Amino acid sequence: MSDDTIAAIATATGVGGVGIVRLSGPRAIAIAAEALGVPAEALDRRVRVGWAHDHAGRQLDQVLAFAMRAPASFTGEDVAELHGHGGAHNLERLLAAVIDRGARVAEPGEFTRRAVASGKLDLIRAEALLEVIHAGSERAWRLAQANLGGRLGEEVAALEHRALAVLAEIEGAIDFPDEDLELAEAAEVDGELADLQAACARLAHGFRHGRAVTQGITVALVGPVNVGKSSLLNALVGRERALVGAAPGTTRDWLEVADVWRGVAVSLIDTAGLRATDDPVEQRGIALGEARVASADVVVVINDGTATLDDGARFGERAVLVRSKADLGDAPAGLHGHLATSAATGHGLDELRRRVLAVAGVADQEGSEQAFVTTARQQALASAARDAFAAARAARGAHRPPEVVAVELRDAARDLAQLRGVEVGERVLDEVFARFCIGK
Ligand SMILES: Nc1nc2c(ncn2[C@@H]2O[C@H](COP(=O)(O)OP(=O)(O)OP(=O)(O)O)[C@@H](O)[C@H]2O)c(=O)[nH]1
Ligand SMILES: [Mg+2]
Numbered sequence: 001m002s003d004d005t006i007a008a009i010a011t012a013t014g015v016g017g018v019g020i021v022r023l024s025g026p027r028a029i030a031i032a033a034e035a036l037g038v039p040a041e042a043l044d045r046r047v048r049v050g051w052a053h054d055h056a057g058r059q060l061d062q063v064l065a066f067a068m069r070a071p072a073s074f075t076g077e078d079v080a081e082l083h084g085h086g087g088a089h090n091l092e093r094l095l096a097a098v099i100d101r102g103a104r105v106a107e108p109g110e111f112t113r114r115a116v117a118s119g120k121l122d123l124i125r126a127e128a129l130l131e132v133i134h135a136g137s138e139r140a141w142r143l144a145q146a147n148l149g150g151r152l153g154e155e156v157a158a159l160e161h162r163a164l165a166v167l168a169e170i171e172g173a174i175d176f177p178d179e180d181l182e183l184a185e186a187a188e189v190d191g192e193l194a195d196l197q198a199a200c201a202r203l204a205h206g207f208r209h210g211r212a213v214t215q216g217i218t219v220a221l222v223g224p225v226n227v228g229k230s231s232l233l234n235a236l237v238g239r240e241r242a243l244v245g246a247a248p249g250t251t252r253d254w255l256e257v258a259d260v261w262r263g264v265a266v267s268l269i270d271t272a273g274l275r276a277t278d279d280p281v282e283q284r285g286i287a288l289g290e291a292r293v294a295s296a297d298v299v300v301v302i303n304d305g306t307a308t309l310d311d312g313a314r315f316g317e318r319a320v321l322v323r324s325k326a327d328l329g330d331a332p333a334g335l336h337g338h339l340a341t342s343a344a345t346g347h348g349l350d351e352l353r354r355r356v357l358a359v360a361g362v363a364d365q366e367g368s369e370q371a372f373v374t375t376a377r378q379q380a381l382a383s384a385a386r387d388a389f390a391a392a393r394a395a396r397g398a399h400r401p402p403e404v405v406a407v408e409l410r411d412a413a414r415d416l417a418q419l420r421g422v423e424v425g426e427r428v429l430d431e432v433f434a435r436f437c438i439g440k
Contacts, residue, residue, distance in 0.1 A: 016086030076118030109436025123421020208361025225273030
């Protein structure tokens with residue numbers, strides 16, 4: 001339990017009907033009651049209307065106030081809330097009124113951090129909470145809510161439990177060296193280790209999906225001048241966003257358009273057509289586009305059959321090869337393997353969206369009970385657990401002493417525990433909660 005009391009505006013800044021100043025810590029309820037000029041008990045189990053006053057006794061705002069006693073609160077500590085009228089200045093004054101009475105301004109994510117510290121939330125659910133708040137698409141929201149509901153945490157806890165069960169078997173063999181594992185038991189242990197390694201590998205691999213769904217993906221359209229990149233962008237987003245022209249070199253800057261494909265946020269980038277040019281402005285436009293393409297998740301390489309062929313090899317697995325203007329006739333030789341599309345008729349656009357999402361790692365369908373990791377922290381620990389299980393299997397395969405296998409299994413179990421947030425260091429917590437806003 002912390003011995004200081006924190007306070008922050010918990011609602012978004014700006015104009016709103018209602019805004020909330022939240023306090024947590026040992027003096028939370030006393031401070032809120034003092035601001036209202038009522039005894040602390042007056043806020044227990046009832047919502048109270050009253051005028052809040054600043055430290056000098058000046059009337060500030062009419063508020064609703066109520067208290068939640070530890071441990072029955074979000075943070076697990078005493079919590080009080082003042083619901084004032086929305087509006088940045090009004091809420092700043094209410095916040096100042098509780099700071100003057102001894103609370104301190106909360107750090108970003110500090111309320112949630114206290115909830116984790118008091119065991120109200122595990123770290124995975126705290127991370128999911130952040131994702132619920134930031135969810136910009138239906139799938140991001142659904143995935144975040146699933147993890148907030150405990151889906152990922154439960155799966156990880158189950159894997160950890162199984163790792164500890166195998167560890168117990170192995171340690172039995174250490175304690176009673178004469179009783180080597182029976183053949184059947186040994187096969188069971190090996191099978192279980194293979195399953196655990198596979199499950200952790202699946203979790204680690206699922207990060208591509210989790211990240212794409214949570215953070216959205218960027219998709220760049222590239223190709224020679226005049227092949228129809230801007231037309232394709234307009235057709236994909238269903239409105240005239242980029243300038244289209246019959247003359248080559250129409251697009252000179254790159255531009256970015258937000259869209260949503262199958263519930264995933266997509267940032268589409270149109271680029272200046274590639275060609276050799278002496279025009280310094282056009283050269284600069286091409287260079288800026290290339291810099292943006294370098295960080296795109298997926299690169300759609302477009303050709304209409306009249307331009308030099310580009311196999312997109314420099315983009316590796318990020319490339320999706322597309323033939324444009326398919327309405328003009330059959331594929332010229334060399335473009336047979338390319339996905340045929342037409343901005344004019346809409347042909348092939350759905351398939352293009354599907355392929356782009358697949359290249360970005362978005363699973364076609366989220367299995368209803370499948371869990372996904374969504375942060376780099378989670379992925380790193382799932383990978384570490386996978387590797388530790390692999391090392392344990394290798395040690396058994398090489399008939400190393402059970403002590404060696406046990407060391408690897410303990411590592412795997414510790415990685416899984418840390419994934420859930422057990423015994424993670426302050427530095428990791430600092431990093432996780434730095435991404436939160438103040439007041440959460
Ligand atoms: N028939 C047909 N014409 C198309 C299609 N897409 C684009 N065009 C035409 O091709 C020309 C170039 O289109 P843009 O979309 O400006 O091509 P771009 O690749 O963005 O060109 P730059 O910005 O100059 O590099 C225009 O005259 C378009 O009308 C298509 O699907 N079918
Ligand atoms: Mg263009």
